[in-house]
Amino acid sequence: MNNKERKADESLMIAERLLGGVPEPSAILSIKGKIVVKNTRWEGLVAAYYCEMSFIRNDEFDFQSFLSLLDGPATSRFRAVMDGHEAYEYFSLEDKGHRGGFSLTISISSLGISEELSYLISIRDDNESSCLMNALKDMAFSDPLSGFGNESSMHSFLTERIFLSKQEGFSFHVICIFLSGIKEITAMFGKKTSDGFLHRFSRRLAKESSEERLFRIMEDVFIIAIDSGERYTVSSMVSSLVSSLERPVFIGDTEILPSVLIGVCQFPADGESSDSLLSNCFSAAFIAKRKNLKWSFYC
Structure with missing residues (x-):
């Protein structure tokens, strides 16, 4: 293994440890939006909000599709993170008329470790009883021993x-x-x-x-x-x-x-x-x- 590969492996290990300590469903993206690593809660939340988070498919975070859901000021803030002018922003997605209403907060942090480890995305379910819902989603979609989907x-x-x-x-x-x-x-x-x-x-x-x-x-x-x-x-x-x-x-x-x-x-x-x-x-x-x-x- 050459020095470049070793550094890439070490960076990935650091990223995995970082996500392991994040309580919310989170993932790390490449500069092109590829989901490089995610924690165990990510899969359950994305599956539960399949329609609402259509910008997340096949281990890709579609920046343009997500951008289309934001209003003018939020669009500017999002572009500021993507362009490296801001280190952190958060965005609210809400729909009071769908499925009884949902409320999600999506935070985006610029990591800048490498092109493969560029952004940290975290999603919080802000609906009532979200803690219980997230626990149930974990049970419903994750295998605790392997960390794979069930x-x-x-x-x-x-x-x-x-x-x-x-x-x-x-x-x-x-x-x-x-x-x-x-x-x-x-x-x-x-x-x-x-x-x-x-x-x-x-x-x-x-x-x-x-x-x-x-x-x-x-x-x-x-x-x-x-x-x-x-x-x-x-x-x-x-x-x-x-x-x-x-x-x-x-x-x-x-x-x-x-x-x-x-x-x-x-x-x-x-x-x-x-x-x-x-x-x-x-x-x-x-x-x-x-x-x-x-x-x-x-x-």
Whole structure:
């Protein structure tokens, strides 16, 4: 690793630690609006306000779409942050006639660490009982052990992705990863070791799939959604994943060897709903098992 890459990795680690200490749903954006890193509460709030925050899609913050929601003075303040003339501003989004009314405060801070780590965005739900609502959203959309989305979050995401794919005419793949032996690990070493193993496995998966959307839908089942429609690209990625994920994991003095089985399917060829895509991913994994392979496409 060269010095430039090392500094980039260190900056990203600092950004992740920064977001870990922010209580509100928050994300760090690149200068072009790409969401580089986000905390666990971000996903639940964005999903809950899907229509209101249409300027946030596919891990992108669309600056122009957000700008169109602001009035004249707020537009000037927003541009001042984007141009580097102001370090911090906040903006209110309100609609008293929709869904009983909503009220959101969006704050934007200029970080200026690099082009990839340029802005910190935080969103506060100002509605009554927002603390309770946010807690419920966390429970509804996040898996606490891995930090990934849970099954509800996955179905919400895939439904949105399917809609956009039909509108724009693109394809995407869904990868289902079965992690073997969790019950045996728990029985042999205890729940603490098992949870530690799952946490480290999740971090490894996140590192290997940094550009993709990740979900943990069962104790031993992980889902990755990737934009690529090219089978060659997906094949290369999955082969690399198997090699990386099956490296030993150390929990204290205990060495655990992960074993994975992977099924892959494609929208729209292998299903046109989140349920059918998930079902066919499971089937693809069973096809791989029957053929004594580590992974397989559905067809």
